[in-house]
Amino acid sequence: MRLEGKVAVVTGAASGMGKAIAELYAAEGAKVIVADMNFDGAEAVVQGISSNGGTAKAVKVNVTSQEDIDNMIDTAVNEFGTLDILVNNAGIMDGFEPAGEITDEKWDLIFDVNTKGVMRATRKAIPIFLEKGKGVIINTASTGGLNGAHAGATYGASKHAVVGFTKNTGYMYAGSGIRCNAIAPGGVETNIGSTMSNISEFGAGRLQPVHGLMPRSGKSEEIAQVALFLASDDSSFINGTVIVADAGWTSAF
Numbered sequence: 001m002r003l004e005g006k007v008a009v010v011t012g013a014a015s016g017m018g019k020a021i022a023e024l025y026a027a028e029g030a031k032v033i034v035a036d037m038n039f040d041g042a043e044a045v046v047q048g049i050s051s052n053g054g055t056a057k058a059v060k061v062n063v064t065s066q067e068d069i070d071n072m073i074d075t076a077v078n079e080f081g082t083l084d085i086l087v088n089n090a091g092i093m094d095g096f097e098p099a100g101e102i103t104d105e106k107w108d109l110i111f112d113v114n115t116k117g118v119m120r121a122t123r124k125a126i127p128i129f130l131e132k133g134k135g136v137i138i139n140t141a142s143t144g145g146l147n148g149a150h151a152g153a154t155y156g157a158s159k160h161a162v163v164g165f166t167k168n169t170g171y172m173y174a175g176s177g178i179r180c181n182a183i184a185p186g187g188v189e190t191n192i193g194s195t196m197s198n199i200s201e202f203g204a205g206r207l208q209p210v211h212g213l214m215p216r217s218g219k220s221e222e223i224a225q226v227a228l229f230l231a232s233d234d235s236s237f238i239n240g241t242v243i244v245a246d247a248g249w250t251s252a253f
Contacts, residue, residue, distance in 0.1 A: 004029035007080040012090030014041030016190030020220035026054030035061040063117030088118040092195035094152035096203035114158035134177035141182040170240025186246025188218040215247040
């Protein structure tokens with residue numbers, strides 16, 4: 001029970017990596033807010049956690065809405081008494097568009113979800129953590145946030161921003177007992193592909209050789225194990241950094 005007595009919020013938790021993180025946290029003793037736009041999916045995750053003896057509550061959250069984010073964090077405090085761990089996992093993909101094919105509309109949407117959502121939830125959680133004198137923030141970045149040829153320009157830029165935000169937050173609050181780290185998954189078997197539309201033929205073609213170097217796809221449960229490590233006291237000396245989990249993909253270049 002590495003998270004016994006802890007309260008965690010996980011966004012994008014109705015499926016994929018978020019679901020696996022929420023389930024593992026609950027199994028390790030945490031009380032979990034399962035946050036997602038897909039409320040039915042979030043409820044199903046909660047039912048599974050409850051049937052296994054864990055404690056969780058589903059909250060419908062659109063991370064582009066400050067009101068929804070405020071309600072998500074407030075619900076954790078009101079239902080479970082506090083907040084100890086924030087996992088900013090919700091995210092969407094672009095359509096592999098290069099710079100010359102980007103639209104303002106898609107750029108704004110992807111940054112609202114992938115980057116601004118992370119900022120807003122972190123901003124809401126920081127005062128709680130400062131009052132407690134401790135807290136953990138874990139952001140889902142991407143190998144696309146460290147490299148230029150893993151997705152389109154918009155997704156890559158949004159995840160590069162998450163990496164920079166993570167490092168700044170970790171440094172700024174290091175003396176206040178708050179740790180902020182990110183996970184950069186490589187290709188993982190999730191349903192994030194369902195968020196893609198109008199895929200760029202040119203962009204997809206340019207990315208194909210790089211994707212072909214991937215040793216294998218990862219499982220959501222493998223990423224959840226990294227998230228558990230970062231949430232637990234086992235990682236007490238790790239702050240402001242990015243852990244790459246990609247089966248060695250990016251070690252090739």
